[in-house]
Amino acid sequence: MDKRVRVRFAPSPTGGLHLGGMRTVLYNYLFAKKHGGDFILRIEDTDQSRYVAGAEEYIFNCLKWVGLEPNESSIHGGIYAPYRQSERKELYRKYAEQLVKDGHAYYAFDTPDELEKMRHDYKTELNPSPQYDHNIRTKMKNSISLSSDETKKLLNENARHVIRIKMQEHEIVSFTDMIRGDVSIDTSLVDDKVLLKADGMPTYHLAVVVDDHLMKISHAFRGEEWLPSAPVHILLWKYLFGLDEMPQWAHLPLILGPNGKLSKRDGAKYGFPVFAMNWTDPKTNELTEGFKEKGFLPEAFINLLALLGWNDGTEQEIFTKEELIEKFSIERVHSGGAKFDYEKAKWFNHEWIKKSSVDSLQSIVHSLLIEKGITSVDNSVLGKVIGLVKDRCTLLTDFYDQSYFFFKAPEKWDADAVKPKWNEAKQLFFAEVVRNYESNNDWTAVVLEKGFKEITVAHQIKPGEVLLPFRIMLVGGKFGPGVFDIAEIIGKEETISRIKKGLAVFA
RNA sequence: GGCCCGUUCGUCUAAGGGCUAGGACACCACCCUUUCACGGUGGUGAUACGAGUUCGAAUCUCGUACGGGCUACCA
Numbered sequence: 001m002d003k004r005v006r007v008r009f010a011p012s013p014t015g016g017l018h019l020g021g022m023r024t025v026l027y028n029y030l031f032a033k034k035h036g037g038d039f040i041l042r043i044e045d046t047d048q049s050r051y052v053a054g055a056e057e058y059i060f061n062c063l064k065w066v067g068l069e070p071n072e073s074s075i076h077g078g079i080y081a082p083y084r085q086s087e088r089k090e091l092y093r094k095y096a097e098q099l100v101k102d103g104h105a106y107y108a109f110d111t112p113d114e115l116e117k118m119r120h121d122y123k124t125e126l127n128p129s130p131q132y133d134h135n136i137r138t139k140m141k142n143s144i145s146l147s148s149d150e151t152k153k154l155l156n157e158n159a160r161h162v163i164r165i166k167m168q169e170h171e172i173v174s175f176t177d178m179i180r181g182d183v184s185i186d187t188s189l190v191d192d193k194v195l196l197k198a199d200g201m202p203t204y205h206l207a208v209v210v211d212d213h214l215m216k217i218s219h220a221f222r223g224e225e226w227l228p229s230a231p232v233h234i235l236l237w238k239y240l241f242g243l244d245e246m247p248q249w250a251h252l253p254l255i256l257g258p259n260g261k262l263s264k265r266d267g268a269k270y271g272f273p274v275f276a277m278n279w280t281d282p283k284t285n286e287l288t289e290g291f292k293e294k295g296f297l298p299e300a301f302i303n304l305l306a307l308l309g310w311n312d313g314t315e316q317e318i319f320t321k322e323e324l325i326e327k328f329s330i331e332r333v334h335s336g337g338a339k340f341d342y343e344k345a346k347w348f349n350h351e352w353i354k355k356s357s358v359d360s361l362q363s364i365v366h367s368l369l370i371e372k373g374i375t376s377v378d379n380s381v382l383g384k385v386i387g388l389v390k391d392r393c394t395l396l397t398d399f400y401d402q403s404y405f406f407f408k409a410p411e412k413w414d415a416d417a418v419k420p421k422w423n424e425a426k427q428l429f430f431a432e433v434v435r436n437y438e439s440n441n442d443w444t445a446v447v448l449e450k451g452f453k454e455i456t457v458a459h460q461i462k463p464g465e466v467l468l469p470f471r472i473m474l475v476g477g478k479f480g481p482g483v484f485d486i487a488e489i490i491g492k493e494e495t496i497s498r499i500k501k502g503l504a505v506f507a
Numbered sequence: 508g509g510c511c512c513g514u515u516c517g518u519c520u521a522a523g524g525g526c527u528a529g530g531a532c533a534c535c536a537c538c539c540u541u542u543c544a545c546g547g548u549g550g551u552g553a554u555a556c557g558a559g560u561u562c563g564a565a566u567c568u569c570g571u572a573c574g575g576g577c578u579a580c581c582a
Contacts, residue, residue: 010582047581112580128508129578162580180512189510189578197580204582228511228577253513253575260575307531311520315530334513334520337575341518344532354545392544402544417542464541471542478542 003037005219008208010044011055017062018274019262019340020223020255023305027252028221029068030306030328037218041073042211045086046201053282056084062276062290066298067321080215085207092202095210095240096163096195100143104239105195108132108142109154109161131191134169163196165205165232173231178219178250178330185231193232205229209236212247220247224337225261227251250330253309254337262340264288272342276301295395296345300352304345309334318351350394358386365399372400374407381406384489388481402480406489409498410476413505417478418469422506429459429466430473434499443492445484452484473502 007028009021017025025041032039041063045051056074063069072078082088099105110118115132118140122130130136137144142164143151154161167187174184195206202210212220230249237246257266257274267274267289277290291301303319311317312327319327353361362379365386369377389402436451452470456463471483474495480486487495 008582012582044582050581108580110580115580124508126508131578160580164580183511185511191578194580199580201580203580223576223582224512225576226582230511251512256575308519313521315521317519317531336513338520339518341532344519347532350545389544391546462541467541475542480543482540483542 003032003035003219004040004215004217005032005037005221006040006042006212006215006217007221008042008044008204009059010047010050011059012047012050012052017059017276017279018264019305019308020252022062022066022276023255023308024221024223024252025063025068026066026302026305027250027310027328027330027333029070030325031219031221031330032071033325034328038071039068040078040215040217041070041076041083043074043084044204044207045084046197046203046207048086048199048201058277058279065277065292066302068302085211086201088207088211089201091214092206092210093196093200096202096206099165099195099236099239100163102239103166104235105163105165106137106143106192107151107155107161108137108140108164108192108194109146109159110141111160114141132164133191134167134188137164137166137192160198162194162198164192164194165235167192167232167235173234175230175234175246175249178248179253179333180251180335183227183230185228187231187235190229190231193229195236205232205236209233209240213237213241213245217247219250221250221252224251224254250333253334255308256337256339258339270342272340272345295397296349297352297356297396299356300349303352304348307348308340309338318348318355346394349396353393353396354391356390358383358390361386361390361396361399364396365403368396368399369404369407372404374400374404377407381489388485388489392481405475405480406486409494409501410472410474412476413502414472414477415505418472418506421465422469425459425461426466426469427503427507429455429461430469430499430503432459433470434496437492437496437499440492443488445482445488448487449484469502469506470499473498 005028007024009017029039031037043056043059045056060073060075070076072080072083074082074084077083096105100107118132118136119130122136132140139145144166146154167190169188171187172184173187174182177183193205194203196202208220211217230251234243234246237243255262257263258270259266262274264274273289273291273294275288275290277292279288279290280286281288292298299320302321302324306319306324306328307317310328310333313332362383366377366379366382385403385406386399389399392402393399432455433452436455437448440447440451453463456466467483468478471478471480474480474483474486474490490498
């Protein structure tokens, strides 16, 4: 059987592409690819009041960045188009009416105020949040409590109404989850969910079942927060299409922040990204930082996401996308939630930067430097620089701090580290170094170091006393790779110029 | 409140009845390095609690506690 695996998203700020959603996509993708199936992305835009312009494109951009593009979606198209819910609106009413006809659903005419009143009136200490269920529905305004004439009259008058599922009083609904095994839930605990809203749009509950059937979905992945309403979906499948056709479900564990389900707020509060890419909410102008802009490699992002709740049973932690596809198994996904650890996330990125070739980093570091105002970047120089500093970079943005001095002479010097011990002897020493380097015809780190050391001997100075000042002349502070490597790369002219400048500053 | 899901070092996790509960991140120490890192070696550190089943339980069962989720004309 062909595997058709799908994931659904709402283009809204709350349902946007945070870590949890991204991981759902990833597992979905890995599972589909592993079994030679199709990865289908569905967009939920049923609730126009929450719809955020640009959010859908944003989701696709994120997927593009990490290379998890779907086979079918609202932008990629596919044989079951359209893939956007608002464009499928007309489909859903038919199924909702069918359910009413078969006695599995009913019309409800209650206004928001009446619902509010019900929640207030039936609220007790024992039941702080009363539900629209088999007890309450007889007391509300719907086609079960009203006579059929009254119902007809209201429908003919075009009274605002919704269609609700009629949950059985006591029925145990069971299904097998790919991660958790057998799960059973008593229907009496689930309320009569709205299936079709007053504006004619379906709720998630109806849409997910109708779409999965129409699009011949075989596997459906979603977050654990959907578990309590799973019986609604199972029952709808039973009533509408039969359970044999129902996709296999996998309810993924939640990704937790420091306090509970990871939220956008957690990122701002604790200083780490929770979205794949930068996202500016057009309604509030609020910026949510992304992993991409923070300096993560897409390979690292996928890797750390995959390992948050899954492992292959070995001690391997660094996986390429291809290895993940090969080794992923949904049965090995944890059932418990995982707390996101930003320190470990950074470690994954560091590993990936070290693992990446100079060539693959070149263009990304180049544009980063330009962004930071370093305009004259020679590509062959940059290649050498990247090779020299990449082991010291945890985030891509670290490349700036680790390498700007190759392209720009220091303008400030950590003079406190030099001046107190500065003296005439050192002044003379560096004057000698300048003379030596000026006559140098073999500008390599090894030769430069040899010349430098010889002069320390001649001047009876310990290398340790002049190495630090030399470093500060070249880069401005106590950081960076080996000084002679730096000197080799910046070249003869620049090295001598920086020594002379340093001598003037320290004198 | 009700229901659902979960619980192994601080964090992510391995161990599917059987050697001193293994690894990674973080942390600490030492080594390397005449800067800062990288790297190397080592260390601190966990089966939530209580019963039961068993020759033997992190592992199976029950209870308790704790954590999370759901309880909308949101998804």
